[in-house]
Amino acid sequence: MDRIPVPTLVVALALAGMSAAATAADPRTIDGNDTSLYWKVAQDQVVREIPAEDARRWTRDGIAREVALAYTIDRDGKVRDVEVLRHDPESASADWAVYMLEQYRYHPTDANAARTAVRTATTMTMGPPPVAASTQAPLRVEYEQLTQWWRPVGSPFEPGPAYGGSNPAQSVVVELTIDRDGVPRDVSVVDATPAGADGAWAHRFVSDDTRYLPAATNLERRPVIVRMPLTLALVGTALRIDGSSDAAARESFARMMDALPDPERLRLQLAVMQIALAGMGSVADMNRRYPGGLPTIVDIRDRVDGMTHAGILAAAAAEAARDGAPRLGISDRH
Incomplete structure (x- = not known):
């Protein structure tokens, strides 16, 4: 049997309203980076605080700051069979990580209509036990620690100077606060090289073109304050779709796809399809409009002309929100 490409299968299931029957098969083993393609965390169902008794015990025993875990997400979205693979330091307790992971609940993505159970892995990094989000002030962290709290949303940029000025600084250090929504706030330039050069481009880049998602260990979405080094030569203009012709669009x-990691490429492909399928309600509708197969960027080049990666995702999310529209699991977070 020929393999069915993932986007083809997702579109067919979404348009037809199909749902694969549940099976008792063993969970599918996947890479930890691919978990979000199958399941997304149900933030509203996660227990947010560690019980005081456990917190005191773990503090007394010493807390492992980094814990690697394997676990299963069953077809009901519950975490099962958590296994500690390793933890550092070995003499400290990894129980907090097991406890926190067991509190997670998941919803299947639209691409996982079959609710396929998966066996996956993650690494949790933590300092003291978390407290309620309402009591958390921004935490100052080193730049090297930032991904333990927040990770940048993948967004493709064309290399090269993007922000001019008569005397732009080549290297800049900015200080910023990443708020609970992953948005940079209170951005300020604290150092610019060479001395006397203009670092305003770095302020604009951080404020306008960067957004963040919480790391797996930062369910509380704790704000952080960080100093970030930037180099003008490595900061570029966000890539945009050129809809002037079929060849230019392709x-x-x-180029936009090449700049993205694999999971983001799939999201972008699905976003293009979501936009192209506007107004359709069945596989038959899709086949009539696109008799040669699935829609491509060429089919919507007029609609997305000039759009960035983030703009395409936002347009797809808007289409998915329309009544009766097929939903291909596109988020507008960027």
Whole structure:
């Protein structure tokens, strides 16, 4: 049997309203980076605080700051069979990580209509036990520690100077607060090289073109304050779709895809399909409009002309929100 490409299968299931029957098969083993393709965390169902008795015990025993775990997400979205693979330091307790992971609940993504159970892995990094979000002030962290709290949303940029000025600084250090929504706030330039050069481009880049998602160990979405080094030569203009012709659309879309990691590429492909399928309600509708197969960027080049990666995701999310529209699991977070 020929393999069915993932986007093809997702579109067919979404348009037809199909749902694969549940099976008792063993969970599918996947890479930890692919978990979000199958399941997304149900933030509203996660227990947010560690019981005081456990917190005191773990503090007394010493808390492992880094814990690698394997676990299963069953077809009901519950965490099962958590296994500690390793922890550092070995003499400290990894129980907090097991406890926190067991509190997670998941919803299947639209691409996982079959509610496929998965066996996956993660690494949790933590300092003291977390407290309620309402009591948490921004935490000052080193730049090297930032990904333990927040990770940048993948967004493709074209390398090269993007922000001019008569005397732009080549290297800049900015200080910023990443708030609970992953948005940079209170951005300020604290150092610029060479001395006397203009670091305003770094302020604009951080404020306008960067957004963050919480790391797996930062369910509380704790704000942080960080100093971030930036180099003008490595900061570029966000790539945009050139809809002036079929060839230009294909080329600009290929460049955008090449700049993304695999999970983001799938999201972008699905976003293009979501936009192209506007107004359709069945697989038959899709086949009539696109008799040659699935829609591509060429089919919507007029609609997405000039759009960035983030703009395409936002447009797809808006289409998915319309009544009766097929939903391909596109989020507008960026």
